[in-house]
Each structure stands twice: as structure tokens, then as C-alpha cells.
Amino acid sequence: MDMILSQSFLTSLVVGLVMAGVPLLLAGLGEQISEKAGVLNIGIEGMMLIGAYAGFLGAWQTGSLWVGFLYGIGGGMAVALLMAVLCVRIGLSQIVIGIGLTLGAEGLTALLHHVQFSRSYPRLPGVETWAVPGLSALPVVGPGLFDRHPMVYLAIALAVILSMLYRKTHLGLTLQAAGDKPAALDGAGVDVLRTRFAAVLCTGALAGLGGAFMSEVGAGLFIPFMTNGAGFIGIVLAMLARGRPLWVLAGAALFGACLSMTTALQVAGINIPTDVIQMLPFAAVMAVLVIFGRRASLPAALGLPYVRGAR
Amino acid sequence: MMVEPAQSSGAGSLGLVTSAAGRAAVRIGLTAVAPVVLALVLSGAVLSQMGTDPLEYYGYVVQRAFMTPSGxxxxxxxxxxxxxxxxxxxxxxxxxxxxxxxxxxxxxxxxxxxxxxxxxxxxxxxxxxxxxxxxxxxxxxxxxxxxxxxxxxxxxxxxxxxxxxxxxxxxxxxxxxxxxxxxxxxxxxxxxxxxxxxxxxxxxxxxxxxxxxxxxxxxxxxxxxxxxxxxxxxxxxxxxxxxxxxxxxxxxxxxxxxxxxxxxxxxxxxxxxxxxxxxxxxxxxxxxxxxxxxxxxxxxxxxxxxxxxxxxxxxxxxxxxxxxxxxxxxxVPHYFSLVLVANLLIVLALVEHLSQRWRLDTRS
The missing domain is CATH 1.10.3470 (ABC transporter involved in vitamin B12 uptake, BtuC)
Known part of the structure; x- marks a missing residue:
């Protein structure tokens, strides 16, 4: 009896980890693309929130989660387009515009939610899962990780693909150069602004997808302000990973585990205030920074607009 | 009250104002007042999409926050x-x-x-x-x-x-x-x-x-x-x-x-x-x-x-x-204030950028 109880407890812990971790993973991977290209994308929280709203709307209207994901990607990219035009093309402050976009997205989605859903609070039907043959028979990890919505596997695969892309392809080098030595990239005949523009749009797509996963798969409904700092955690993951997508995956798992622990312990009736457990991931990050702070490195031109010929 | 400087800035950008004082007035109108009006209009579009009359809303906010003692x-x-x-x-x-x-x-x-x-x-x-x-x-x-x-x-x-x-x-x-x-x-x-x-x-x-x-x-x-x-x-x-x-x-x-x-x-x-x-x-x-x-x-x-x-x-x-x-x-949920501030920030940043370019253009 005890054995079964603890196993189901552990399984729910893994499920929670995956559900909380995937949006963070997508946000972190997205932010990483921008940061590699030299754009500190503080607007990612707003992109996620718009993605969460658009994704829910799409899934609710069409009945298909995949259409919802497309909506989410579109929503995130719409905010990213604004950010790219203002910060990359025109060269306005990335931090100020990013905060402005986040605020605007918070207000706009809360208003839209009020108009459309505040009377009915619709919920999406339960999510269909796809069990990985063989692996899903494993105890705990099987039902927890290998019997989930396919988007979970796609997100994990994306981390691996991006890792190869950065290391093995010309595109990865171009991206890196846009953040480290934009002038050199310009000299080599690659358009820095176009590279950064594309990078910001990719960030928007992934952040929007992460938001859509949160509302469609994670919660099954849209709640105003539901991202609750997930975008900011994505920024932290990207910064700590120093350009390595697999580190983002590990970080997202760590943060996901802490977030999942808060609900799991409550369900298990253990009387620790959630606030104490919620501190764990942030405290862990600060500890890492204190220990390895000296070695933390970011792209040299991060946060600076590129103006050709300017010194 | 707010419309007048915005109009004169429109005249200025057409090159109708040439005196120094006129130019200063135009610049203030362009960089300080016009963005506020534009942001109010943009946010008003959001309001009317929600089925609320923007003028009624703005009027109510001003009336409530400035005209009533408790407000x-x-x-x-x-x-x-x-x-x-x-x-x-x-x-x-x-x-x-x-x-x-x-x-x-x-x-x-x-x-x-x-x-x-x-x-x-x-x-x-x-x-x-x-x-x-x-x-x-x-x-x-x-x-x-x-x-x-x-x-x-x-x-x-x-x-x-x-x-x-x-x-x-x-x-x-x-x-x-x-x-x-x-x-x-x-x-x-x-x-x-x-x-x-x-x-x-x-x-x-x-x-x-x-x-x-x-x-x-x-x-x-x-x-x-x-x-x-x-x-x-x-x-x-x-x-x-x-x-x-x-x-x-x-x-x-x-x-x-x-x-x-x-x-x-x-x-x-x-x-x-x-x-x-x-x-x-x-x-x-x-x-x-x-x-x-x-x-x-x-x-x-x-x-x-x-x-x-x-x-x-x-x-x-x-x-x-x-x-x-x-x-x-x-x-209308009070989150609307966030939309207005975000609009204002973005419009103002854009206007400042454009006015700087405009000033450079007129100088060269």
C-alpha cells in the first residue's frame, strides 16, 4: 500500500515537472536565440502571455490543440515583430521596450479574457496523450514522462536539434557573431539587422508556443497573468546556459521540479508553505551565480543596438 | 485643450512654421503632446472594440480622479x-x-x-x-x-x-x-x-x-x-x-x-x-x-x-x-491602464526617434 502510494506520488511529481518545465524550456530556448544574436529580449513574458491567450482561443474555437499551437506561435511572433521593428530596426532600448510590451500584453490579454470568457470560463477537454512504445511501461517515469502530449517530446527534441544547429552549422555561427562581433559579421557580408530580426521572431514563436502549451495542455484554460514570471525564468535559464540548449533543458527540469514539488507536497498534505518551496529554484540560481559568477559570460554586444559604422 | 498644439505640430512638419519660437512650440507639441493624444486614440480603439465609448471612459476617469474630492x-x-x-x-x-x-x-x-x-x-x-x-x-x-x-x-x-x-x-x-x-x-x-x-x-x-x-x-x-x-x-x-x-x-x-x-x-x-x-x-x-x-x-x-x-x-x-x-x-477592468501606459511608452519612443531623424534631416 505504502509502495503504491509513494509511486503514484512520484508519478504526479514527474507529471508536474513536465507540465511546468516544458513552457520554461520553450521560453528559455527562444530567449537563447535572441541573446545569441545580441538582443536581450525582456518582452518574452508578454510574448508568452499573448501566446497563451491566442493558443487557448485557437484550441477553443477549432477544437484542435495543434491549431491552437499555431495561433500561439502567431501571437508570440506578432509581439516579437513589434519588438524587432522597434529595437532591432530602429534601435530603441531593448529593456524599456521589452517591459512596455510585457505590460501591454498583460493588460490586453486580461481585457480580452474579460470580454470573451469571464462569464463562461470555458475549459478545454482533457488532453490526449501519446505513449512512447516500450518506455511508457517503465515505473514512475513511464506514465510521468513517456505518456504525454506529443508537444512534450517535440520540445525536448528541439533542444537537441538547436544544440546541433549551433555547433555544426554556418547558421549557428552567424547567430553567434551577430551577438559577439556584429561589425565583423557585417564585414563578412551578412546583414546583422536581418539576422537579429529573424532571431527575435524565432524567440517570439517559441515563447508563444510555450505560452500556448501552458494554457492548452497545462491548465486547459486561460487565466489573466497566468505566465506569472515564466518568461523571466526563461531569461535566467538562457543566461545561465551560456548558449548551450541542453543546459536550458537541465535548468527547465530543475525549475519544473521545484514548481511541481509545491503542488505535490500540498496534495500530500505536508504542511510547508508553498512560498518556502517556491524559493528553491531562485535560491539555487543565486547560489550558482555566487559560486560561478566570475565565469558567467554573455555575448559582448548583448543589449546594444547595431548601427553600421558607429563605434 | 490638447488638440491645438497637435495641430500646430502638423503645420510645422509641413514647413509652415519658421520662427524660432514657433519651432520650439512645434517641438514641444510634437514630442510631448502629440504622443499622448496618439496613445489615447490607440487605446481608445481598444475600448471601442470592447463596446465601450472611449470618450465616456476617459471623461469618467478624469471626472472621478480629479473632480470628485474622494477620488x-x-x-x-x-x-x-x-x-x-x-x-x-x-x-x-x-x-x-x-x-x-x-x-x-x-x-x-x-x-x-x-x-x-x-x-x-x-x-x-x-x-x-x-x-x-x-x-x-x-x-x-x-x-x-x-x-x-x-x-x-x-x-x-x-x-x-x-x-x-x-x-x-x-x-x-x-x-x-x-x-x-x-x-x-x-x-x-x-x-x-x-x-x-x-x-x-x-x-x-x-x-x-x-x-x-x-x-x-x-x-x-x-x-x-x-x-x-x-x-x-x-x-x-x-x-x-x-x-x-x-x-x-x-x-x-x-x-x-x-x-x-x-x-x-x-x-x-x-x-x-x-x-x-x-x-x-x-x-x-x-x-x-x-x-x-x-x-x-x-x-x-x-x-x-x-x-x-x-x-x-x-x-x-x-x-x-x-x-x-x-x-x-x-x-472595463482596470488592466486597461496597463494598455494605455504601454501604448504611451511605445508611441513616445517612436516619436522621439522620428523627431531626432527629422531634426537631423532639416539640419543637413
Whole structure:
């Protein structure tokens, strides 16, 4: 009896980890693309929130989660387009515009939610899962990780693909150069602004997808302000990973585990205030920074607009 | 009233205004008034999409926040924490430091004040209690900024990430403190002990306006004067403009960094204390007004100028108070104020960029 109880407890812990971790993973991977290209994308929280709203709307209207994901990607990219035009093309402050976009997205989605859903609070039907043959028979990890919505596997695969892309392809080098030595990239005949523009749009797509996963798969409904700092955690993951997508995956798992622990312990009736457990991931990050702070490195031109010929 | 300068700016861009005074008027119209009108129009489009008449909404907000005594007093009271947050931000941003951990620092300050003031009020004279609570709030917030400050000053760790982390941590810590350490045992609502109304910051005579607004005004004017009129302020601005040059002229940049962070956070913590000691009297569990992110755009709209910040804070307080009331009367959630501020920020940034290009074009 005890054995079964603890196993189901552990399984729910893994499920929670995956559900909380995937949006963070997508946000972190997205932010990483921008940061590699030299754009500190503080607007990612707003992109996620718009993605969460658009994704829910799409899934609710069409009945298909995949259409919802497309909506989410579109929503995130719409905010990213604004950010790219203002910060990359025109060269306005990335931090100020990013905060402005986040605020605007918070207000706009809360208003839209009020108009459309505040009377009915619709919920999406339960999510269909796809069990990985063989692996899903494993105890705990099987039902927890290998019997989930396919988007979970796609997100994990994306981390691996991006890792190869950065290391093995010309595109990865171009991206890196846009953040480290934009002038050199310009000299080599690659358009820095176009590279950064594309990078910001990719960030928007992934952040929007992460938001859509949160509302469609994670919660099954849209709640105003539901991202609750997930975008900011994505920024932290990207910064700590120093350009390595697999580190983002590990970080997202760590943060996901802490977030999942808060609900799991409550369900298990253990009387620790959630606030104490919620501190764990942030405290862990600060500890890492204190220990390895000296070695933390970011792209040299991060946060600076590129103006050709300017010194 | 607002339409006239906007029209004259339209004439100016067509090259119809040639005198120097005319050009100055055009520039003010173009860079200060036109963006506000444009942002109001853009946000009005959102309102009309929601089925609300924008003019009715704006009229109601202005009427409620400025024309009714209770509304205007609420507006001025709301200015107190926002002014202090603005003062803290100007200090940090002018020195080139991104203190984005406002919400955590604010809540720690509020919690420190709420923990200290009610029990102390039993034994000490009230003015002393209020002063001690405010000092404790400032100390708590300043302490919370120490780790990001040291990491930035001596390890060069990006302060955006560390202050954000410490902000989330601070929110959790203050919540845990409210629920575990400072819980009021006499009520079932999870909150701290309540400071009696008579013991709070006294209202300005004949009004319900908390005198916290005076603290806010003094702080932001003081920060403005320090940054613009003293050598200390100049040193900070040099650090902000070019840290490497600052090292070459012999400034102790790490020390200045830590000092700026501590002072900035102390002002933010004081904002939390003023809100508790002047308005709420206690901290409820999970309470977080999240003023921080909203004040950052205001400070930038004011171009880091303390006096201009006062104007924007007045505008935003009125908007918040009016919007909260309109939520009940017109059924538009008060989140609309966020949309308006975001619109204003983006439009103003764009207009400034365009006007700079326009000025360059006319010169060449």
C-alpha cells in the first residue's frame, strides 16, 4: 500500500515537472536565440502571455490543440515583430521596450479574457496523450514522462536539434557573431539587422508556443497573468546556459521540479508553505551565480543596438 | 485643450512654421503632446472594440480622479509609493544600473514595516514608531539588494538577472514571513497585525490624503537635485554613461555601484513602508500591488527627470484610481491602464526617434 502510494506520488511529481518545465524550456530556448544574436529580449513574458491567450482561443474555437499551437506561435511572433521593428530596426532600448510590451500584453490579454470568457470560463477537454512504445511501461517515469502530449517530446527534441544547429552549422555561427562581433559579421557580408530580426521572431514563436502549451495542455484554460514570471525564468535559464540548449533543458527540469514539488507536497498534505518551496529554484540560481559568477559570460554586444559604422 | 498644439505640430512638419519660437512650440507639441493624444486614440480603439465609448471612459476617469474630492484624495495618496519607486529608479538608472527587483524590495519593506509598527505602537510614542518602521523597511530592502550589488560590482554579473531573481525570492520570503512569523493570531484572515488608524501616518490637515505623499515628493526632488546639482550626482552619471571612463578618472566604481543599489532599494523599501503605514495598516498574505513594472515606463517617459516624473506619476495615479472606479461603473477592468501606459511608452519612443531623424534631416 505504502509502495503504491509513494509511486503514484512520484508519478504526479514527474507529471508536474513536465507540465511546468516544458513552457520554461520553450521560453528559455527562444530567449537563447535572441541573446545569441545580441538582443536581450525582456518582452518574452508578454510574448508568452499573448501566446497563451491566442493558443487557448485557437484550441477553443477549432477544437484542435495543434491549431491552437499555431495561433500561439502567431501571437508570440506578432509581439516579437513589434519588438524587432522597434529595437532591432530602429534601435530603441531593448529593456524599456521589452517591459512596455510585457505590460501591454498583460493588460490586453486580461481585457480580452474579460470580454470573451469571464462569464463562461470555458475549459478545454482533457488532453490526449501519446505513449512512447516500450518506455511508457517503465515505473514512475513511464506514465510521468513517456505518456504525454506529443508537444512534450517535440520540445525536448528541439533542444537537441538547436544544440546541433549551433555547433555544426554556418547558421549557428552567424547567430553567434551577430551577438559577439556584429561589425565583423557585417564585414563578412551578412546583414546583422536581418539576422537579429529573424532571431527575435524565432524567440517570439517559441515563447508563444510555450505560452500556448501552458494554457492548452497545462491548465486547459486561460487565466489573466497566468505566465506569472515564466518568461523571466526563461531569461535566467538562457543566461545561465551560456548558449548551450541542453543546459536550458537541465535548468527547465530543475525549475519544473521545484514548481511541481509545491503542488505535490500540498496534495500530500505536508504542511510547508508553498512560498518556502517556491524559493528553491531562485535560491539555487543565486547560489550558482555566487559560486560561478566570475565565469558567467554573455555575448559582448548583448543589449546594444547595431548601427553600421558607429563605434 | 490638447488638440491645438497637435495641430500646430502638423503645420510645422509641413514647413509652415519658421520662427524660432514657433519651432520650439512645434517641438514641444510634437514630442510631448502629440504622443499622448496618439496613445489615447490607440487605446481608445481598444475600448471601442470592447463596446465601450472611449470618450465616456476617459471623461469618467478624469471626472472621478480629479473632480470628485474622494477620488482626487485617493489619486494623491496613490502617488506616495509611486514617487518613491520613481526616485529609487532614477537613482539606479542614471548610474546605469538596472534595478529590476522592485517588487521584491517593495514587499520586504512593506512586511518589515507591518511586522514592526503594530507591536512597537504599544510601547513607544507614535512618531518614533513610524520613523523606526520606515528605517527598518529601508534597511531590509537595501540588504536585499546587497547580493546583486556585490555580484555586479566585483564579479561583473549582469544585474538584470540577479535583481529579477532576488525579486521573486523577496516576494516569497515576505509572503512566508507574513504567514509564519508575523501572523495575526486574533483573526482567521492570513495577515499581519494591524496598525490602528489613529497610529498611522497622519493625513494632511482637512483631507484623507496620507502625508506619505510629502515623503514621496521630498524624496524625488532630493534625488533630482542630487543627480543634477551635486558632484556626487555627476560621479554617478559618469559611471552610468561610461563605466570604463569612470575608472580612468579615478572613481571607485565598485563602491559607487554598491552604494547606488543600497540607496535605490532603500527608497523602494520606503515606498512599501509608506503604503502600509499610510494606507493599509497591515500586509495580507499574497498581497502584491506590483507597482514596480508600471513605474519603470513612467520614469523613462520622463526621461529620468525627477520633476517630470512627478507629472507622469500624477497622470498614472489618476489613471489607476479612475480605472479602478470605472471597473465597477463601466465594466472595463482596470488592466486597461496597463494598455494605455504601454501604448504611451511605445508611441513616445517612436516619436522621439522620428523627431531626432527629422531634426537631423532639416539640419543637413
Amino acid at each position: 482626487f484624495q485617493a489619486t494623491v495618496t496613490r502617488m506616495a509609493p509611486l514617487l518613491l519607486l520613481g526616485a529609487g529608479l532614477i537613482l539606479a538608472f542614471r548610474a546605469g544600473l538596472w534595478n529590476l527587483g522592485l517588487d521584491g524590495q517593495f514587499m520586504l519593506g512593506a512586511t518589515a514595516a507591518a511586522a514592526l509598527a503594530p507591536p512597537l505602537a504599544q510601547v513607544w510614542p507614535i512618531p518614533l514608531v513610524l520613523a523606526a518602521s520606515m528605517v527598518a523597511a529601508m534597511a531590509a530592502a537595501a540588504l536585499w539588494s546587497l547580493l546583486p550589488a556585490l555580484l555586479k560590482a566585483y564579479h561583473g554579473v549582469n544585474e538584470i538577472i540577479t535583481t529579477l531573481m532576488m525579486s521573486f525570492l523577496g516576494l516569497s520570503v515576505s509572503n512566508a514571513l507574513v504567514k509564519l512569523a508575523f501572523l495575526d493570531p486574533t483573526t482567521t484572515v492570513p495577515q499581519t497585525r494591524t496598525l490602528a488608524v489613529a497610529d498611522r501616518l497622519p493625513p494632511l490637515s482637512g483631507t484623507t490624503v496620507s502625508s506619505g505623499v510629502l515623503i514621496g515628493l521630498v524624496a524625488i526632488v532630493a534625488v533630482h537635485l542630487v543627480m543634477t546639482r551635486t558632484s556626487f550626482g555627476l560621479r554617478l552619471r559618469v559611471v552610468g554613461a561610461n563605466p570604463r571612463a569612470a575608472i580612468h578618472v579615478g572613481l571607485r566604481v565598485p563602491l559607487l555601484t554598491v552604494m547606488v543599489f543600497a540607496a535605490s532599494a532603500a527608497l523602494v523599501g520606503l515606498a512599501g513602508a509608506v503604503e502600509i503605514l499610510g494606507v493599509h495598516g497591515n500586509v495580507r498574505a499574497d498581497w502584491n500591488p506590483a507597482f514596480g513594472l508600471a513605474v519603470i515606463p513612467l520614469v523613462f517617459l520622463a526621461r529620468l527627470n525627477g520633476l517630470a516624473t512627478i507629472v507622469y506619476v500624477l497622470f498614472f495615479s489618476a489613471l489607476q484610481i479612475g480605472a479602478e472606479s470605472a471597473a465597477r461603473r463601466l465594466g
